[in-house]
Amino acid sequence: MEPARILIVDDEAPIVELICAYLRQDGFAVATASDGLGALEAVERFNPDLVVLDVLLPGLDGLEICRRLHQTRNIGILMVSARAEEVDRLMGLGAGADDYLTKPFSPRELVARVKAILRRLRPTPSGSDVLSFRHLALEIDVERREVRRAGRNVELTPLEFQLLRVLAASPGRVFTREQLLQRVWGDDFYGTDRVVDVHIGLLRRKLEVEPGLPQPIQTVRGVGYRFSA
Known part of the structure; x- marks a missing residue:
């Protein structure tokens, strides 16, 4: 290799x-x-x-x-x-x-x-090849690691894609910052949980491809984040 x-x-x-x-x-x-x-x-x-x-x-x-x-x-x-x-x-x-x-x-x-x-x-395996959300005009192709919103391709870094995939795989579930750190960054991450807030912000900006579309990622104050159900 x-x-x-x-x-x-x-x-x-x-x-x-x-x-x-x-x-x-x-x-x-x-x-x-x-x-x-x-x-x-x-x-x-x-x-x-x-x-x-x-x-x-x-x-x-x-x-x-x-x-x-x-x-x-x-x-x-x-x-x-x-x-x-x-x-x-x-x-x-x-x-x-x-x-x-x-x-x-x-x-x-x-x-x-x-x-x-x-x-x-590295790509991580998933049980579903494509996650599709009509109410958000959002499609996530897990196998190809591609994201489309309102028909447009959204370019994400590998870390941003992993963060979106974890949230989108469980719509409506609230994830704490610690849970997202565990699932996306892993046990060997040394930094602060503020990194979650930073990358959520970057991800949200990239997903805003057209005015008027609802925001897929919602903040649950004092707890963390969830994907729109």
Whole structure:
């Protein structure tokens, strides 16, 4: 089986060398870039499965790179930064990152998070091939991992698709943030449950393809979220 390809984007050479050594030791194929434009070029050339992306970079910053990548690719992104405030973490997740790791960090922890993201990117089996909701003009093709709303294709990241699939498989059921973390992110997720709110927000915006359509995902205040029954 071909090893997963990891792109490291950071302008601190010692950190890059250390991360590369640990990832290669675990059998990953690794490439590097040291600035924003170089990162975009490396993505086209190397076609990585996951990008370890520093926030503060020469040229384009990590947040803008993250947004651009998610416009055209389904790719895992682990954002790293010296900024440890919650608002910085939420900005990174809001840009589309799968996880956020603050510096300084243990290389072993970074490798563990890379593996966890890659596991979440893998398709998971489902008992139903297509979930169709006429009252929402929404169709979810589980096998092909495609979503259509009002006849239009909706491009979702793998994590967003998993989140929508879990909710849509049980219309009307209220899921707490902890339950969604367990089902979508898994036991090996290290972050806060605020990541659920961030990705629900991203998912809702993508599903709003036409004014007047009802919102498929409803907030249950003080509890969590449910899919419209």
